[in-house]
Amino acid sequence: MLERKKIYLCLAHMSEAGLEQKYIQEAFDTNWVVPLGPNVNGFEKDLEDFVNNCQLSTVNCQLDKRVVALSSGTAAVHLSLIACGVGSGDEVIVQSFTFCASSHPITYLGATPVFVDSEKDSWNIDPELMETAIKDRIAKTGKKPKAIVPVALYGMPYDIDRIMEIANRYDIPVIEDAAEGFGSRWNGQVLGTFGQYGVLSFNGNKMITTSGGGALVCPDKEAWQKIMWLATQAREAYPYYQHEAIGYNYRMSNICAGIGRGQMTIVNDHINHHKHVFELYKELLKDVKGIEVHGNPDERYDANFWLNTITIDPEIRIKGQENAYKTVVQGAVGGAAGVVHATDSAHTDCEPNANVEALRVFLDQAGIEARPLWKPMHKQPVYKDAPAYVNGVSESLFKVGMCLPSGPYVSDEDVKYIVEKIKEAII
Numbered sequence: 001m002l003e004r005k006k007i008y009l010c011l012a013h014m015s016e017a018g019l020e021q022k023y024i025q026e027a028f029d030t031n032w033v034v035p036l037g038p039n040v041n042g043f044e045k046d047l048e049d050f051v052n053n054c055q056l057s058t059v060n061c062q063l064d065k066r067v068v069a070l071s072s073g074t075a076a077v078h079l080s081l082i083a084c085g086v087g088s089g090d091e092v093i094v095q096s097f098t099f100c101a102s103s104h105p106i107t108y109l110g111a112t113p114v115f116v117d118s119e120k121d122s123w124n125i126d127p128e129l130m131e132t133a134i135k136d137r138i139a140k141t142g143k144k145p146k147a148i149v150p151v152a153l154y155g156m157p158y159d160i161d162r163i164m165e166i167a168n169r170y171d172i173p174v175i176e177d178a179a180e181g182f183g184s185r186w187n188g189q190v191l192g193t194f195g196q197y198g199v200l201s202f203n204g205n206k207m208i209t210t211s212g213g214g215a216l217v218c219p220d221k222e223a224w225q226k227i228m229w230l231a232t233q234a235r236e237a238y239p240y241y242q243h244e245a246i247g248y249n250y251r252m253s254n255i256c257a258g259i260g261r262g263q264m265t266i267v268n269d270h271i272n273h274h275k276h277v278f279e280l281y282k283e284l285l286k287d288v289k290g291i292e293v294h295g296n297p298d299e300r301y302d303a304n305f306w307l308n309t310i311t312i313d314p315e316i317r318i319k320g321q322e323n324a325y326k327t328v329v330q331g332a333v334g335g336a337a338g339v340v341h342a343t344d345s346a347h348t349d350c351e352p353n354a355n356v357e358a359l360r361v362f363l364d365q366a367g368i369e370a371r372p373l374w375k376p377m378h379k380q381p382v383y384k385d386a387p388a389y390v391n392g393v394s395e396s397l398f399k400v401g402m403c404l405p406s407g408p409y410v411s412d413e414d415v416k417y418i419v420e421k422i423k424e425a426i427i
Ligand SMILES: *Cc1c(COP(=O)(O)O)cnc(C)c1O
Pocket: 072, 073, 074, 075, 098, 099, 101, 102, 151, 177, 179, 180, 200, 201, 202, 203, 212, 213, 214
């Protein structure tokens, strides 16, 4: 039998024309090997053109957002919080069902994340529970939360209409974490352009990559200038280094931005491919009892399907289920540069069901990378003292959910193979 290539969740994929390399070569040829330069400017322009373009909206079809390219999406979260005035002792509302980069920068600032659970359909922040949290924090602390961070989990939009309506009523700025939702749209408008700020990520596994990198979508030139200033060590206008505020070294490298410029030529192909893979999973899994593919709740939602996700009925039995969690896992999720904290137990007090773990192992043995859903932040030991407004949705999804390969390298034939293996795994 021919040996199959391992199928990964979402691998970086370069343009056929090799434009990434051309832009990098240009950077070397012109000696712009620094965290600024023509590629950074060009990439920012490409990003602005992309996010400012509305496809379906009947009014205001061209937006006027400005974009700053940064060294990571985490840096974008960090700087947007600072720009919203978040500091020591403040509170920030953040979706609990997310990757840690949405909430960690809140703690960098000495502030406290207030976690809010999700709604069933979108899996993203529940607007009603969010308002409950706002009211309760005001009652308990006498202060409003300083910002609200909804997250486009796996690329699925959040109900931004209701979120903005509530946020505006309380006059609290919204920072959209669209790191996983680059190119996802709500009513035809690109995510990241509704709130005060919008976070994008170009890490190696995201919709497009700059190897590592991110960007912040800013509302206007003034905000853009402030973010730019904060991202370059907050230098004052003197012939020598004069510092009147604390800044950061967060600007994107001109080399990385060269990759980004190449990637922007194929971003729509990538998004279309992820959507196509979703349609295939949906079609091929529609008759498999107990497995459900997560799709757009209604026509306002237009997910990029960065990662396709399924939920697995707890009643379904999977081959090898009796051995799930019997061995301690050797590496951290996603590799984490080979650096892991060793653990001595295979269990935590909140983990995916045994049939989900068994399916993960079964697929892994078939050369398919699958991953549990992100564990909600309010269930993370590091956040055990943070306030949380919970309805059980994210915790129960975490127990039954799984991410499947979705990236540009995943072919139709791969999807068929993955679905075959899922069927084979079910007893
Ligand atoms: C990836 C990610 C980020 C941050 O991105 P980096 O570029 O890896 O720092 C932020 N939020 C979410 C939800 C993400 O998935």
